[in-house]
Amino acid sequence: MIEPQQPGRLAATYRLRCPTYEEATEVARDIAREQTLEVPPGVVDGQLEERLLGQVDHVGDHPEGGFDARISYALEVTGTELLQVVNVAYGNVSLMNGVRLVDLVLPAEVLDALPGPRHGLDGLRQMVGAEAGRPLVSVAIKPVGRSSRELAELASTFARAGVDAIKDDHGLVDQGAAPFLERVTTVGAAVAAANSETGGHTIYFPNVTGPVDRLEERLDHVVAVGCGGVMVCPSLMGLDVMRVIASGPRPLAIMAHPTHSQVAPGRREGIAPDVLYGTLYRLAGADVVVYVNAGGRFAWPVEQCEAINTRLRAPLGGHRTSAPAPAGGVNDADAGSWLERYGPDTMLLIGGSLLAQTDLFGATSRLMEAARAATPCGARS
Amino acid sequence: MIEPQQPGRLAATYRLRCPTYEEATEVARDIAREQTLEVPPGVVDGQLEERLLGQVDHVGDHPEGGFDARISYALEVTGTELLQVVNVAYGNVSLMNGVRLVDLVLPAEVLDALPGPRHGLDGLRQMVGAEAGRPLVSVAIKPVGRSSRELAELASTFARAGVDAIKDDHGLVDQGAAPFLERVTTVGAAVAAANSETGGHTIYFPNVTGPVDRLEERLDHVVAVGCGGVMVCPSLMGLDVMRVIASGPRPLAIMAHPTHSQVAPGRREGIAPDVLYGTLYRLAGADVVVYVNAGGRFAWPVEQCEAINTRLRAPLGGHRTSAPAPAGGVNDADAGSWLERYGPDTMLLIGGSLLAQTDLFGATSRLMEAARAATPCGARS
Numbered sequence: 001m002i003e004p005q006q007p008g009r010l011a012a013t014y015r016l017r018c019p020t021y022e023e024a025t026e027v028a029r030d031i032a033r034e035q036t037l038e039v040p041p042g043v044v045d046g047q048l049e050e051r052l053l054g055q056v057d058h059v060g061d062h063p064e065g066g067f068d069a070r071i072s073y074a075l076e077v078t079g080t081e082l083l084q085v086v087n088v089a090y091g092n093v094s095l096m097n098g099v100r101l102v103d104l105v106l107p108a109e110v111l112d113a114l115p116g117p118r119h120g121l122d123g124l125r126q127m128v129g130a131e132a133g134r135p136l137v138s139v140a141i142k143p144v145g146r147s148s149r150e151l152a153e154l155a156s157t158f159a160r161a162g163v164d165a166i167k168d169d170h171g172l173v174d175q176g177a178a179p180f181l182e183r184v185t186t187v188g189a190a191v192a193a194a195n196s197e198t199g200g201h202t203i204y205f206p207n208v209t210g211p212v213d214r215l216e217e218r219l220d221h222v223v224a225v226g227c228g229g230v231m232v233c234p235s236l237m238g239l240d241v242m243r244v245i246a247s248g249p250r251p252l253a254i255m256a257h258p259t260h261s262q263v264a265p266g267r268r269e270g271i272a273p274d275v276l277y278g279t280l281y282r283l284a285g286a287d288v289v290v291y292v293n294a295g296g297r298f299a300w301p302v303e304q305c306e307a308i309n310t311r312l313r314a315p316l317g318g319h320r321t322s323a324p325a326p327a328g329g330v331n332d333a334d335a336g337s338w339l340e341r342y343g344p345d346t347m348l349l350i351g352g353s354l355l356a357q358t359d360l361f362g363a364t365s366r367l368m369e370a371a372r373a374a375t376p377c378g379a380r381s
Numbered sequence: 382m383i384e385p386q387q388p389g390r391l392a393a394t395y396r397l398r399c400p401t402y403e404e405a406t407e408v409a410r411d412i413a414r415e416q417t418l419e420v421p422p423g424v425v426d427g428q429l430e431e432r433l434l435g436q437v438d439h440v441g442d443h444p445e446g447g448f449d450a451r452i453s454y455a456l457e458v459t460g461t462e463l464l465q466v467v468n469v470a471y472g473n474v475s476l477m478n479g480v481r482l483v484d485l486v487l488p489a490e491v492l493d494a495l496p497g498p499r500h501g502l503d504g505l506r507q508m509v510g511a512e513a514g515r516p517l518v519s520v521a522i523k524p525v526g527r528s529s530r531e532l533a534e535l536a537s538t539f540a541r542a543g544v545d546a547i548k549d550d551h552g553l554v555d556q557g558a559a560p561f562l563e564r565v566t567t568v569g570a571a572v573a574a575a576n577s578e579t580g581g582h583t584i585y586f587p588n589v590t591g592p593v594d595r596l597e598e599r600l601d602h603v604v605a606v607g608c609g610g611v612m613v614c615p616s617l618m619g620l621d622v623m624r625v626i627a628s629g630p631r632p633l634a635i636m637a638h639p640t641h642s643q644v645a646p647g648r649r650e651g652i653a654p655d656v657l658y659g660t661l662y663r664l665a666g667a668d669v670v671v672y673v674n675a676g677g678r679f680a681w682p683v684e685q686c687e688a689i690n691t692r693l694r695a696p697l698g699g700h701r702t703s704a705p706a707p708a709g710g711v712n713d714a715d716a717g718s719w720l721e722r723y724g725p726d727t728m729l730l731i732g733g734s735l736l737a738q739t740d741l742f743g744a745t746s747r748l749m750e751a752a753r754a755a756t757p758c759g760a761r762s
Contacts, residue, residue, distance in 0.1 A: 034678065037524040038552060039733040044524060052526045076556060077525050081591055083617050084554045091551070091617070091640035092709070095673050097647060097680075143418040143425060144458050145433045170472070171419060173465045175457060210462055212593070212621045213628075236464050236472070238619025240593045247594075259472035262643055262651060266478060269651075270643060292476050297415065299478075328473070352420040 009072040011057065011105040012089045017066045017098035017268050021059065024067035028056045031093050032071050038092070052077055068102065080113035082243050082284060090271055102272045104279050111317030114283040115246040119253045120320025121313075121345055124287055127228055127253065128164040129201045134375040135339050136323060136347035137367050138205075138255075138288070139354055141187065142169030148183040152190035154360070159194035159202040161364035165288070165347065166191060167231050168207035170257045180210070181221055188225035203228040205255045205288075208245075209237050219250055229253035229287070235261035235276075239284050246285020255325070256286035265304040273304055278311020282322045288347055293326035293338070302341070313345055323347040332357065335367050339374035390453040392438065392486040393470045398447045398479035398649050402440065405448035409437045412474050413452050419473070433458055449483065461494035463624050463665060471652055483653045485660050492698030495664040496627040500634045501701025502694075502726055505668055508609055508634065509545040510582045515756040516720050517704060517728035518748050519586075519636075519669070520735055522568065523550030529564040533571035535741070540575035540583040542745035546669070546728065547572060548612050549588035551638045561591070562602055569606035584609040586636045586669075589626075590618050600631055610634035610668070616642035616657075620665050627666020636706070637667035646685040654685055659692020663703045669728055674707035674719070683722070694726055704728040713738065716748050720755035 014031060018024040032054030037044060051074065058070040078088045090101045119127060121136075130136060139158050141151045155166050166187075174180045184206045191204045208218045208230045222230055230252050234242040236259055246254055256277075263273045271280075277289045289312055294302035309324040327349035330338065335348055350367060357363035395412060399405040413435030418425060432455065439451040459469045471482045500508060502517075511517060520539050522532045536547050547568075555561045565587045572585045589599045589611045603611055611633050615623040617640055627635055637658075644654045652661075658670045670693055675683035690705040708730035711719065716729055731748060738744035 030678070036552065037526070038550060039524050040737050043733060043736045044526065048524075048526045052524070076558070077552070079554060079556050081554065083591060083614075084552075087552065087554075087590075087614070087617055087640055090643075092673075092679075094641050094643040095639060095645050095679055095681075097645050143420050143429075143433070145418070145425065145429045169419060171417065171458070171465075171468065173460060173462065173468075175460050177457070209468075210464060211625070212619060213625045233464075233468070236468055238593060238622060241619060244592070244594045258476060259468055260475050262471075262475040264476050264478050264650070267650060269645070269648060292473075297411070298473075298476055300476075352424060355424045356421050 008075045008107050008109065010078045010085065010088065010107060010110065011070055011072045012101060013068050013070045013103035015062060015066055015068055015100040015102045021061065021067065024069060025056070025059050027099070028059055028069035028071060031099065032056050034092050035088050036073060036077050075107060075109055078110065080110050082114060083240050085110055086239065086280065098268055100267065100269050100272065101275060104275050108317060111283070111319070115243060115285045116283055116316070116319030117285060117287040117322050118246055118251065119287045121323040123320065124253060124323060127201060128203060130164060131375060133344050135344045135371045136164040137371045138165035138167060138325060138347050138349045139163050139364065140167050140169050140349065140351040142172065142351070142355070144169065144171045144175055145177050148178040148186040151178055151183060152186045155187045155204065156190040156194050157360050158364055159191045159200060160198055161361050162198065162200050162368045163202055163364055165203050165205060165229070165255070167205040167255055170207055170209065170231070170233055170259045172207055173210050180218060184221055184225050184227065188227050192226055203253065205229040205231040207231045209233040212237065212241065215241065219245065222252065223250050229255060231255040231257055233257045233259045234281060234284060235259070239280060242286065243284045253287045254285055255288040255290060256281045257290045258292065265300055274307035274311045278308050279316070282312055282316065282319065286322050288323045288325050290325040290327050290349055292328035293330050296328040296330055298328050309342055309346070321345065325349045327351060332363055332367055336370040336374065339370060344374055344376055389456045389488050389490065391459045391466065391469065391488060391491065392451055392453045393482060394449050394451045394484035396443060396447055396449055396481040396483045402442065402448065405450060406437070406440050408480070409440055409450035409452060412480065413437050415473050416469050417454060417458050456488060456490055459491065461491050463495060464621050466491055467620065467661065479649055481648065481650050481653065482656060485656050489698060492664070492700070496624060496666045497664055497697070497700030498666060498668040498703050499627055499632065500668045502704040504701065505634060505704060508582060509584060511545060512756060514725050516725045516752045517545040518752045519546035519548055519706060519728050519730045520544050520745065521548050521550050521730065521732040523553060523732070523736070525550065525552045525556055526558050529559040529567040532559055532564060533567045536568045536585065537571040537575050538741050539745055540572045540581060541579055542742050543579065543581050543749045544583055544745055546584050546586060546636070548586040548636055551588055551590065551612070551614055551640045553588055554591050561599060565602055565606050565608065569608050573607055584634060586610040586612040588612045590614040593618065593622065596622065600626065600633070603633065604631050610636060612636040612638055614638045614640045615662060615665060616640070620661060623667065624665045634668045635666055636669040636671060637662045638671045639673065646681055655688035655692045659689050660697070663693055663697065663700065667703050669704045669706050671706040671708050671730055673709035674711050677709040677711055679709050690723055690727070702726065706730045708732060713744055713748055717751040717755065720751060725755055725757055
């Protein structure tokens, strides 16, 4: 559900597990106070209450049970900083049971203040030299325990097979077997050599998630090695850290990984995955958003995946679209049917199932063939 | 439940919503793979699997339903960096329904690598000149919409009444009515003037939560103004940001605020509040941990609050204890009975109910009297 913007106000919709309309309305009023003034009625004058208290715009029952309450907040409270927007939309209220954030509509002031994707899906296609409209394909190098040299050999095979993007596993950080600086140097060189051999443009996305006070050093290293992108885990390292990378001086593409984001369909609390990934990750600057696909290890329904795709591709201020990257137990043999389902504005991410293939080069080449086959005819002509 | 450490291994206990022991054991094995190698069996050699795959140590049924599975992870996978520890304990598995992290026991290598509280509860008592063993009292200045001057007047009254700590509301960031730099200057000066008038040592904790790339500037300003502490919202700004402040060159006390931490008792997913606040916030450097008290606006059971207190005060490597700060709708008139319940190693945080008092100075003075009355006799002598 993507609703029109109210001028100058942020509108959040909460799904409330309440038995009656009256109770839901009362909870909605509590939320409107909790997320703004957070003082009992009467502490501040009526004029300030009028101006700054959250406003319950609508409470309606939901077909699946409970009630949806739409509450809007003044720009004077939210400001335009990313973290305060999140704080107002789902701050203390995240500690209440039975309150889930299911929609978030931001005013133009906030949309304009946030970076959004620097490259976006079309920019990524240009970076990797994909024909217009072609779905993208990414793969992962892993697991932890392999040496930088072993990971580089995997990456080299992937790149020679023409894959668009290679990412570190999110579990590869700075462990002894493949420390960050060494790994990025070694894998980056292997990908560059393969690109040079084939004339390809595979991008390597090293995982820069780690100590915040080492981020600058790591980004400098990534740029020095010549990588075109980085992977970051925003719900682990901080959503605003991704914004800083996206707003910063280095023209890196950003792949966002969902580890520790603590969301899933069907829960009574938390943020709906499409809101977190499709609106917040995108606005904070993710060019690619990895999420767990249906049919994989996490048992998310395909409708949830499509809701994420929809938000990542929908108009959002003047921002570019992000590439949805369904992943997590996606079988390489099913690539074609997933692309048919999700459409070509998608980056498939195939991890472990590909690594289980004996002929890694052949299997990766077939993936790329599936992506070319899923390119719309009009776009290819 | 705080269990002994296994040498060199991190042990995480998950509460699994599974109908049978067999199913719980299967889910536990899936988690052990998901959080470590994340590739199908057979992709890497048996020796690497043996060394790095998470190990299901125990699965047992839980009296309240479901099963508790204890899984241990090798130091070679977790490393000693805070974010990778969180990533292994509750990374991708946070996207699975029915999996809750309920205990976390860290090896000495990890405990030694993290800062923990710089001052701790006893250090705070020294900073504010409290007699040994006295409970501490903190208050909040708010709401958003008040000017820096108005907030400073509140702070001045609180400080003259001898309160130990004054914090910004977590909703005060950099809004126009009281922008960060101006607010810290104005409130800081008011608190310093009151301290100088009374001979007191009230600490002001400005909220530094906001853009990560402005943190250094804000910390410098806080130090320049002479504040003794800062408030930060680690689940919003990033847990590692708190670690950086706690490990950094400035000797600031840190108050951690729980907004957006997305935890509560009784949920099927998420991190148990005592694990997040009592272990992770403390290890990341919180001298004070604010959480939502029983009897307030959030309806948390008092047993949950006591579990948080227990972890904040329990032995944890060589780290200092943090001050638990129950808050969130705590009535100032009930201060004495809460201190009786929680004991003197507590910092009460009274917010809105105090601001609703006509005689703010008198009400705050009575709070301090309640704290002195709750000081153990032995400690006072």
